[in-house]
Amino acid sequence: MLKRASIRIKGDVQKAGFRTFIKNTADSLNVHGFAENQEEGSVKVVCEGEERAIEGLINSVKQNPPSFVRIEEVAVAYEEYKGEFSSFERRGVDVPREEVTRENEMVTLMRSFDKKGEVMIGILSSMNETLGSMNETQDSMNETLKGVKEDTSKMLEKQDETIDAIGEVSEKIDGSKEEIVTQISSLRDDLRSYMDYKFAKIEHEVEAIKAKIGMI
Numbered sequence: 217m218l219k220r221a222s223i224r225i226k227g228d229v230q231k232a233g234f235r236t237f238i239k240n241t242a243d244s245l246n247v248h249g250f251a252e253n254q255e256e257g258s259v260k261v262v263c264e265g266e267e268r269a270i271e272g273l274i275n276s277v278k279q280n281p282p283s284f285v286r287i288e289e290v291a292v293a294y295e296e297y298k299g300e301f302s303s304f305e306r307r308g309v310d311v312p313r314e315e316v317t318r319e320n321e322m323v324t325l326m327r328s329f330d331k332k333g334e335v336m337i338g339i340l341s342s343m344n345e346t347l348g349s350m351n352e353t354q355d356s357m358n359e360t361l362k363g364v365k366e367d368t369s370k371m372l373e374k375q376d377e378t379i380d381a382i383g384e385v386s387e388k389i390d391g392s393k394e395e396i397v398t399q400i401s402s403l404r405d406d407l408r409s410y411m412d413y414k415f416a417k418i419e420h421e422v423e424a425i426k427a428k429i430g431m432i
Contacts, residue, residue: 248301
């Protein structure tokens with residue numbers, strides 16, 4: 217439901233980047249309106265948007281204000297939605313009710329350091345996240361390389377086993393060849409002896425036949 221709200225924030229709420237904080241929060245919630253410093257030292261916010269978004273803006277103001285802001289009171293009055301705004305603005309001068317003194321300059325400088333420190337913390341946090349992501353990527357690459365090395369080692373072991381097996385088969389083949397050659401040589405010798413015996417016997421029988429028929 218669209219609503220309009222008039223908010224008065226009292227306390228130490230000026231010269232601390234409070235209106236910028238409110239604008240950034242409102243922009244993130246799609247709330248339109250303005251934040252304006254008042255002469256008595258408070259900040260006035262008039263805004264329009266979804267009721268839940270306005271409540272989110274109020275909760276952020278109460279619970280997560282900038283570090284140099286000290287809130288004493290937040291008064292909220294809801295009104296009928298008018299559709300008056302198309303964006304959110306910072307209005308008014310930075311310090312409407314005080315002249316800038318040496319003390320104020322020092323406070324402003326300290327607050328500037330605090331803001332820069334917050335920015336640096338954000339940058340360092342982002343760098344740490346990036347480094348963490350890089351470490352995770354490196355760990356993943358190391359695991360992958362480890363797996364590749366293990367697979368390669370296994371393949372080499374298998375290859376060595378295969379080479380050994382081929383060598384054994386080759387040795388068996390060589391042994392079989394020698395055995396076959398030996399057996400063939402032995403068979404040839406036996407055959408030669410047998411044929412010599414047969415030829416001698418035949419010649420003896422032929423001589424005997426010739427003697428009987430008077431050819432000798």
